Amino acid sequence: MDGMKISELSARSGVSTSALRYYEAEGLLPAGRSSNGYRVYGPAAVGRLAFIAQAKQLGLPLAAVRELADAWESEPCQSVRARYRPMLVERAVEVAERERGLEDLRSALATAVGRLDALPDRDEPCDSCCSDLDHPGPSLPMAGAAPGPIACTLGSGDYSARVEEWRELLAGAPRVDVEGGVRATLPTSALDRATGLAVAEQTCCAFYAIRFDLHGSTFDLTLTAPPGAGSMLADLLPEAAGSAR
Numbered sequence: 001m002d003g004m005k006i007s008e009l010s011a012r013s014g015v016s017t018s019a020l021r022y023y024e025a026e027g028l029l030p031a032g033r034s035s036n037g038y039r040v041y042g043p044a045a046v047g048r049l050a051f052i053a054q055a056k057q058l059g060l061p062l063a064a065v066r067e068l069a070d071a072w073e074s075e076p077c078q079s080v081r082a083r084y085r086p087m088l089v090e091r092a093v094e095v096a097e098r099e100r101g102l103e104d105l106r107s108a109l110a111t112a113v114g115r116l117d118a119l120p121d122r123d124e125p126c127d128s129c130c131s132d133l134d135h136p137g138p139s140l141p142m143a144g145a146a147p148g149p150i151a152c153t154l155g156s157g158d159y160s161a162r163v164e165e166w167r168e169l170l171a172g173a174p175r176v177d178v179e180g181g182v183r184a185t186l187p188t189s190a191l192d193r194a195t196g197l198a199v200a201e202q203t204c205c206a207f208y209a210i211r212f213d214l215h216g217s218t219f220d221l222t223l224t225a226p227p228g229a230g231s232m233l234a235d236l237l238p239e240a241a242g243s244a245r
Helices: 006-013 017-025 045-057 062-074 077-118 156-170 188-204 227-236
Strands: 039-041 175-178 181-187 209-215 218-224
Touching (some): 006 017, 006 039, 045 062, 077 188, 156 181, 156 188, 156 227, 188 209, 218 227
Antiparallel strands (some): 175 181, 181 218
């Protein structure tokens, strides 16, 4: 029987001989046998291997790769495409769901880091504050949460330092007015700093409502306050540079 030996196919395709044997065992790459029992492969094997490699790189399961490889070698191109497309769409949906899960995890981790950093140094045993780091809870209220009293517990020096931190964070960030406050768009590289500031702010000025919305490489930071605290909220914002008002 004429054809390529396994060593020749390996050299031409760049696929190891052990992988070729595995593909045969899994039904991905049929092999013939010569008169002396050696594996032999036809001329289509190199193209089939390239197709298999592509399907695997796209994350398709083994059963789908096997189905597509058989169709690739025996069916018209339009038939292969009709099989291939829904598999890729399904895979894209799975990846999108995984990305959303990772974004949620990243947000939870950033919140946990900020809350952990904001905990005071104590000699007492840990309490519920240490076991609830990944939930926004009362320290990061969402829109609509009941505001705290309009008062800041910081001294004048500490208050000025906190205001300066907010202004540095928001400097140059595009922002728009929203009902009761402002929404700024920042890169996710600033997420840890923003979360830490938000948690710290809630310990002294619980009347602010602070919200984070992740959007891939950026996130929206929304700061709102009750009507009587509008001037205090304005203190946190840098000058109009970068504003989209």
